Structure formats: structure tokens, C-alpha cells
Amino acid sequence: MTQFPFSNEALTAHVKWLSLEKFNRAFTHKASFNSRLRTTGGRFFPKDCHLDFNPKMAQLPEFDKIILHELTHYHLYIQKRGYHHQDAEFKQLLKAVGGLRYAPALTRPKWRYVCENCGSIYPRQRKIDPKKYRCGRCHGKLNLNQ
Ligand SMILES: [Zn+2]
Ligand SMILES: [Zn+2]
Structure with a gap:
């Protein structure tokens, strides 16, 4: 169910x-x-x-x-x-x-961030500020990867 x-x-x-x-x-x-x-x-x-x-x-x-x-x-x-x-x-x-023109993609995220230290990938529907968010595993810097 x-x-x-x-x-x-x-x-x-x-x-x-x-x-x-x-x-x-x-x-x-x-x-x-x-x-x-x-x-x-x-x-x-x-x-x-x-x-x-x-x-x-x-x-x-x-x-x-x-x-x-x-x-x-x-x-x-x-x-x-x-x-x-x-x-x-x-x-x-x-x-x-202020409505959305298109529904957000469920399967294909808009943005991908990669930790420059351990290589962890963070798919995101929204753009994030890499100054505020760090890698959850190693606290490394996140870079936008298109
Ligand atoms: Zn519609
Ligand atoms: Zn990391």
C-alpha cells in the first residue's frame, strides 16, 4: 500500500x-x-x-x-x-x-555537487551555496559538476 x-x-x-x-x-x-x-x-x-x-x-x-x-x-x-x-x-x-512553470524532476536532478576530497556525489534539485554546505562524509569542499 x-x-x-x-x-x-x-x-x-x-x-x-x-x-x-x-x-x-x-x-x-x-x-x-x-x-x-x-x-x-x-x-x-x-x-x-x-x-x-x-x-x-x-x-x-x-x-x-x-x-x-x-x-x-x-x-x-x-x-x-x-x-x-x-x-x-x-x-x-x-x-x-509564484507558481512553478514545470514540475521538478524526480529522477534527473538539476544540479550535481561533488566533494573534491572524497568524491561523494550530492544530487540536488536546487542550487546550493557551496560556502554554506560541506560534504556530509568528510566535510570536504563541494564543487558544482554539470
Ligand atoms: Zn499545467
Ligand atoms: Zn567528502
């Missing part, structure tokens, strides 16, 4: 809160986790206006920004405005609320 980080009810409550906080509009439909989503963070279904989210992304620090992306589709659709990725209204609103 897949262990979701939290229940669909808790997810929906969180989406409702983010919706009010960032869009000043109510989210009145349902959100649920869908483990069949692989590389996408979430999905909006215009047919019944519910949102699906990838449970594997729920632990990522970017998860709220993934929710904001799907809420951007949702609110524009409800208001009969341009809700597709290529629509100017979508791009503007997404930027205004």
Missing part, C-alpha cells in the same frame, strides 16, 4: 487555504493524490474541476508551488479565461502567484 504523506482531505484543506491566501478566491472542488502521475506534479480536470497531485512530490519543498500551478489552471477555467499553458493570462497569473 502506498503511504501518502497525508490524506486527500488534508490535501484538499491545504489547497483551499492556499487558494484563499494567494488567489483570494475559494477552491470549492476536490484535490486528491494519484500515484499514477509519474513526471508531472499535478493535473487539472476541466470535466469536474478536481485536481490530482503526485504523492512523490508532496515532500518536496516546491510542493506548494506545484499546487499554485494547478490552481492557476483551475481559477482561470472557472472564470472562462485562458487557462492553457500557452495562454498569456495563464503565464501572467502563474507568475503573479
Whole structure:
């Protein structure tokens, strides 16, 4: 059985809160986790206006920004405005609320840091400051390796 980080009810409550906080509009439909989503963070279904989210992304620090992306589709659709990725209204609103344009990669990390002392590799989704972070094994200096 897949262990979701939290229940669909808790997810929906969180989406409702983010919706009010960032869009000043109510989210009145349902959100649920869908483990069949692989590389996408979430999905909006215009047919019944519910949102699906990838449970594997729920632990990522970017998860709220993934929710904001799907809420951007949702609110524009409800208001009969341009809700597709290529629509100017979508791009503007997404930027205004600070949503993610693309879901973070789960399998291919964006950045790789290598310890110059022991060669340990640290895959990271976000850029880190090598002055602040050192190798967990030997405390050596980390270098960006693309
Ligand atoms: Zn989208
Ligand atoms: Zn090291």
C-alpha cells in the first residue's frame, strides 16, 4: 500500500487555504493524490474541476508551488479565461502567484555537487551555496559538476 504523506482531505484543506491566501478566491472542488502521475506534479480536470497531485512530490519543498500551478489552471477555467499553458493570462497569473512553470524532476536532478576530497556525489534539485554546505562524509569542499 502506498503511504501518502497525508490524506486527500488534508490535501484538499491545504489547497483551499492556499487558494484563499494567494488567489483570494475559494477552491470549492476536490484535490486528491494519484500515484499514477509519474513526471508531472499535478493535473487539472476541466470535466469536474478536481485536481490530482503526485504523492512523490508532496515532500518536496516546491510542493506548494506545484499546487499554485494547478490552481492557476483551475481559477482561470472557472472564470472562462485562458487557462492553457500557452495562454498569456495563464503565464501572467502563474507568475503573479509564484507558481512553478514545470514540475521538478524526480529522477534527473538539476544540479550535481561533488566533494573534491572524497568524491561523494550530492544530487540536488536546487542550487546550493557551496560556502554554506560541506560534504556530509568528510566535510570536504563541494564543487558544482554539470
Ligand atoms: Zn499545467
Ligand atoms: Zn567528502
